[in-house]
Amino acid sequence: MKFNFQEENMMRRATIFVLSLTLLSLTTSGALADPLPLSTDDCAKCHDEVVTDVTTRGSKHNTAVTCLDCHLEHPPKGTEVIPACSMCHDPAEKTHYTIDNCIGCHYPHYPLEIDLDEAGTVKPVCISCHENEGTQLVDYPSMHSELDCKECHLAHGQFLPCLECHEPHTEEMIYEDCITCHQPHKPTVVKYPDNIQSAYCAGCHETETAVLAQNTTKHHDLSCAYCHKMQHKMVPLCTTCHGTPHDAALHTKFPDCISCHIDPHGLEK
Ligand code: HEC
Ligand code: HEC
Ligand code: HEC
Ligand code: HEC
Ligand code: HEC
Ligand code: HEC
Ligand code: HEC
Ligand code: HEC
Ligand code: HEC
Ligand code: HEC
Ligand code: HEC
Ligand code: HEC
Structure with missing residues (x-):
């Protein structure tokens, strides 16, 4: 539900106008002594919309x-009409309470209905609570480090799926696949x-994929990630899996397995 400030303001002015007339007529009738102290129950008599807001949305x-x-x-007698947030949310208590313009995000009568669209750059505020994500974006610089948090987090606790902004590498990929390889706050670390x-590697590595597919040796049955473990661009050594299978003299003379086996994906001899 979106709040319409303008409409509310007009209605409030109308109410205040009517009220002024009432107060004025009270004054001219000479009935005004010291005002009685207000109780919370009184507010609804004149500020019924505010009371409704607070009771339904005030959390x-x-x-x-x-x-x-x-x-x-x-007002008009009182001067401490509008409280500072710091009266109760002590800036010494949390970094978050040191930020400017609290009301830009939290309207006090419904403090959790936050409209980030209205809030300017939110990154410093988000980081005031989510230090880890802020640190990751700095420690692993990427194009995402240049974005404000709200480009992806349109509202607190929600996020845009990657495919709203990017094409997948292969047609069948869905969001869960993206975050299997990438993390949003350090996307270049794959x-x-x-x-x-292996089909997910194929989109970018056609040659290796094709060669491996045509291979009739036992490497054919291995997945890309079986050899290229865990981290993108990791390249394994033949000896990690095979040790040195031939006689020592051969290995000394030809230290590089590839000189005979040519290509791990093809294993030609
Ligand atoms: C008899 C009607 C009446 C009652 C009862 C009443 N108010 Fe008001 N209130 C007004 C009027 C009229 C104004 C505008 C006065 C002004 O601007 O000088 C006002 C202004 C205010 C403002 C300041 C608004 C601003 O823009 O600065 C606050 C806050 C406020 N009221 C809170 C309360 C609270 C809390 C209660 C209950 C404890 C309450 N009022 C009870 C009539 C009332
Ligand atoms: C947590 C503190 C807090 C509580 C609780 C609170 N208010 Fe307010 N109220 C504020 C602040 C701060 C403003 C000034 C908002 C601004 O600057 O726009 C305000 C503004 C107002 C205004 C001015 C008009 C408006 O709507 O902005 C009125 C009237 C008012 N409050 C009445 C009430 C009434 C009646 C209640 C109880 C049902 C209440 N407030 C509860 C903090 C509070
Ligand atoms: C009179 C004291 C008081 C004032 C003034 C006050 N708050 Fe609060 N606020 C509280 C209390 C008490 C809580 C509940 C704290 C808790 O449960 O830990 C709270 C909770 C909140 C919450 C969380 C609401 C929820 O339901 O979890 C937000 C957001 C918040 N305040 C923002 C503000 C902002 C912004 C201002 C200034 C416009 C403000 N407060 C002014 C007393 C106040
Ligand atoms: C850029 C937007 C933004 C600004 C500005 C902002 N906040 Fe918040 N605040 C948030 C978000 C987002 C949350 C988390 C809300 C939730 O958990 O649903 C939050 C939560 C809170 C909470 C409840 C949780 C807690 O840790 O106590 C309080 C209280 C609060 N803010 C007070 C303030 C005060 C006081 C200020 C100004 C000094 C302020 N906020 C400025 C966005 C903001
Ligand atoms: C006042 C502290 C506070 C602020 C400010 C705040 N958050 Fe949060 N945020 C929280 C808390 C508390 C949770 C719930 C934590 C949990 O469930 O692990 C949360 C949850 C989240 C989640 C969902 C986590 C999940 O696992 O579902 C996201 C995403 C998020 N915040 C992003 C943001 C962004 C973006 C901002 C800035 C606009 C922000 N937060 C500002 C306190 C804050
Ligand atoms: C709000 C839009 C948006 C969303 C959502 C988004 N990105 Fe991005 N991303 C960008 C922009 C803008 C760039 C920089 C330009 C480009 O490469 O398109 C970028 C760049 C990247 C890069 C290259 C980074 C670099 O520095 O080279 C990777 C990898 C990436 N995004 C992965 C993801 C993944 C994975 C997700 C989902 C978890 C995601 N993105 C969600 C906007 C977005
Ligand atoms: C390019 C888009 C993008 C940007 C920019 C971005 N996030 Fe996220 N964020 C995501 C996605 C997507 C997720 C959900 C990851 C998942 O599903 O595990 C997420 C998750 C989170 C979570 C939940 C905890 C977690 O790690 O899963 C928090 C908190 C969070 N982000 C905070 C932030 C903050 C703070 C910023 C700005 C400093 C930010 N994010 C910037 C896309 C982004
Ligand atoms: C199998 C792992 C894997 C999956 C799944 C994956 N990516 Fe990637 N992505 C990579 C690798 C590897 C790179 C290239 C990194 C490099 O250049 O060093 C990359 C690069 C990117 C880039 C940078 C631009 C480019 O095309 O080089 C974007 C954007 C991106 N991925 C988005 C996505 C999105 C969106 C998804 C989900 C639909 C996704 N990725 C799924 C591994 C993956
Ligand atoms: C988004 C495209 C993309 C995806 C998806 C992708 N890669 Fe890559 N890969 C690249 C790029 C770009 C390079 C760098 C090529 C260069 O330097 O010539 C690379 C390089 C490599 C290298 C060589 C590293 C070196 O030192 O020569 C290996 C091994 C590799 N990728 C394996 C994989 C595996 C395994 C997968 C699937 C899990 C995969 N890649 C998915 C884009 C991708
Ligand atoms: C991550 C482990 C791994 C790596 C790295 C690896 N291989 Fe293999 N290789 C295997 C497995 C598993 C087999 C099948 C063994 C079996 O079934 O006995 C195999 C089989 C072979 C065979 C026999 C093929 C056949 O069909 O009989 C040759 C030759 C071979 N590897 C050579 C190499 C060479 C050369 C390299 C380096 C370029 C290499 N391998 C790297 C795991 C690996
Ligand atoms: C049996 C293990 C094994 C399998 C399976 C495997 N690779 Fe490799 N790959 C290697 C080794 C070992 C090298 C290093 C070759 C060298 O030193 O020249 C390599 C090199 C690469 C390179 C670097 C460029 C090149 O061709 O030398 C890329 C890219 C690559 N592999 C991608 C893939 C992809 C994609 C798959 C799945 C389709 C795959 N690999 C399957 C072992 C494997
Ligand atoms: C001088 C050429 C040469 C070099 C260098 C060489 N190989 Fe071979 N390798 C062969 C030949 C020839 C065969 C037998 C092929 C066949 O039987 O089909 C073979 C077979 C193998 C086999 C299959 C053995 C079996 O019992 O099925 C493996 C595994 C192997 N080599 C791994 C390696 C590794 C690892 C290296 C490097 C440390 C290496 N080779 C270096 C020529 C070589």
């Missing part, structure tokens, strides 16, 4: 405090489990 500002905990006094489909 802890409805349950943990009352109107009068925040609005210590009332890591994957042993069972990642």
Whole structure:
């Protein structure tokens, strides 16, 4: 539900106008002594819309405090009408409470209905609570480090799937595949489990894929990730799996297995 400030303001002005007339007529009738102290029950008589907002959308500002905990006094006599957030959310307590313009994100009568669209750059604020994600984006510089958090997190706790902004490497890929290889806050570090489909490598490595497919040796049955384990661009040594299978003299004379076996994907002799 979207709040319409303009409409609310007009209605409020209309209410205040009617009220002024009432107060004025009270004054001219000479009935005005010292005003009686207001109680929370009184607010609804004149600010019914605010009361409705707070009771239905106020979350802890409805349950943990009352109107009068925040609005210590009332105009025109009172001056402590609008509280500073720091009155209760002590900046010394949390980095988050040191940020400027709290109301830019939290309207106090419905503090958890945050419209990030209205909020300018949010990154410093997000990092005030999510230090890890901020650190990752700095430690692993990528094009994502240049984006504001809200480009991907349109609202708190939600996120845009990768495919909203990118093409997949192969047609069948879905979001879960993307984050199998990439993490959003350090996307250039590509890591994957042993069972990642070889078909996902194929989109970028046509040659190796084709050669391996035509291979009739036992390497044909191995997946890319079986040999190129865990991390993209990891290249295994033949000897890690095979040791030195031929006689020592041969290995000394031809230290590089590839000089006879030519290509791990083809294994020609
Ligand atoms: C008799 C009607 C009446 C009651 C009851 C009343 N108010 Fe008001 N309130 C007004 C009017 C009229 C104004 C505008 C006064 C002004 O701007 O000088 C106002 C202004 C305010 C403002 C300041 C708004 C601003 O823009 O600065 C706050 C806050 C406020 N009221 C809170 C409360 C709270 C909390 C209660 C209950 C404890 C309450 N009011 C009870 C009539 C009332
Ligand atoms: C957690 C503190 C807090 C509580 C609780 C709270 N308010 Fe407010 N209220 C504020 C602040 C801060 C503003 C000023 C908002 C701004 O600057 O736009 C405000 C603004 C107002 C205004 C001015 C008009 C408007 O809607 O912005 C009125 C009237 C008002 N409050 C009445 C109430 C009433 C009635 C209650 C109880 C049902 C209440 N408030 C509960 C903090 C609070
Ligand atoms: C009179 C004290 C008081 C004032 C003033 C006050 N708050 Fe709060 N606020 C509270 C309390 C108490 C809680 C509940 C804290 C808790 O449960 O840990 C709370 C909770 C919140 C929450 C979380 C709400 C939820 O339901 O989890 C937000 C967001 C918040 N305040 C923002 C603000 C902002 C922004 C301001 C200034 C516009 C402000 N508060 C002013 C007392 C206040
Ligand atoms: C850029 C937007 C933004 C600004 C500005 C902002 N906050 Fe928040 N705040 C958030 C978000 C997002 C959350 C998490 C809300 C949730 O958990 O649903 C939050 C949560 C909170 C909470 C509840 C959780 C907690 O840790 O206590 C309080 C209280 C709070 N903010 C107070 C403030 C105060 C006080 C200010 C100003 C000093 C402020 N916020 C400025 C976005 C903002
Ligand atoms: C006041 C502290 C606070 C602020 C500010 C804050 N968050 Fe959060 N955020 C939380 C808390 C607490 C949770 C719930 C934590 C959990 O479930 O592990 C959360 C959850 C999340 C989640 C979902 C985590 C999950 O596992 O589902 C995302 C995404 C997120 N925040 C992003 C952001 C972004 C982006 C911002 C800036 C607009 C932000 N947060 C600002 C406290 C905050
Ligand atoms: C809001 C749009 C958006 C979303 C959502 C998004 N990205 Fe990006 N991403 C970009 C932009 C913009 C760039 C830089 C330009 C480009 O390469 O298209 C980028 C670049 C990248 C890069 C290259 C980084 C570099 O520095 O070279 C990778 C990898 C990447 N994104 C992966 C992902 C993955 C995986 C996801 C989902 C977890 C994702 N992106 C979600 C906008 C987005
Ligand atoms: C390019 C898009 C993108 C950007 C930019 C981005 N995030 Fe995320 N973020 C995601 C995606 C996608 C997820 C969900 C990852 C998943 O499904 O495991 C996520 C998850 C999170 C989570 C939940 C915990 C976790 O790690 O799974 C938090 C908290 C979070 N992001 C905070 C932030 C903050 C803070 C920023 C800015 C400093 C930010 N993100 C920038 C896309 C992004
Ligand atoms: C099998 C692992 C794997 C999967 C699954 C995967 N990626 Fe990638 N992605 C990579 C590798 C490897 C690179 C190239 C990194 C390099 O150049 O060093 C890359 C690069 C990218 C880039 C940078 C631009 C480019 O094309 O080189 C983007 C953007 C990207 N991936 C997005 C995605 C998205 C979106 C998905 C999900 C649809 C996804 N990736 C799934 C491994 C994967
Ligand atoms: C988005 C495209 C993309 C995807 C998907 C991709 N790669 Fe790559 N890969 C590249 C690029 C770009 C290079 C660098 C090529 C160069 O340097 O000539 C590379 C290089 C490599 C290298 C060679 C490293 C070296 O030192 O020569 C290996 C091995 C490799 N990839 C394996 C894989 C495996 C295994 C997969 C699947 C799990 C995969 N790649 C998925 C783009 C991709
Ligand atoms: C990650 C482990 C791994 C790596 C690295 C590896 N291989 Fe293999 N290789 C295997 C497995 C598993 C087999 C099948 C063995 C079996 O079934 O007995 C095999 C079989 C072979 C065979 C026999 C093929 C056949 O069909 O009989 C040759 C020859 C061979 N490898 C050569 C090499 C060479 C040369 C390299 C380096 C370029 C290499 N391998 C790297 C795991 C590996
Ligand atoms: C049996 C293990 C094994 C399998 C299976 C395997 N590779 Fe390789 N790959 C290697 C080895 C060993 C090298 C290093 C060759 C060298 O030193 O010249 C290599 C090199 C590469 C290179 C670097 C460029 C080149 O051709 O030398 C790429 C790219 C590559 N592999 C991609 C793949 C892809 C994609 C797959 C799955 C289709 C795959 N590999 C399957 C062992 C394997
Ligand atoms: C001088 C050429 C030469 C070199 C160098 C060489 N090989 Fe071979 N390798 C062969 C020949 C020839 C065969 C037998 C092929 C056949 O029987 O089909 C063979 C067979 C193998 C086999 C299959 C053995 C079996 O019992 O099925 C493996 C595994 C193997 N080589 C691994 C290696 C490794 C690992 C290296 C490097 C450390 C290496 N080779 C270096 C020529 C060579």
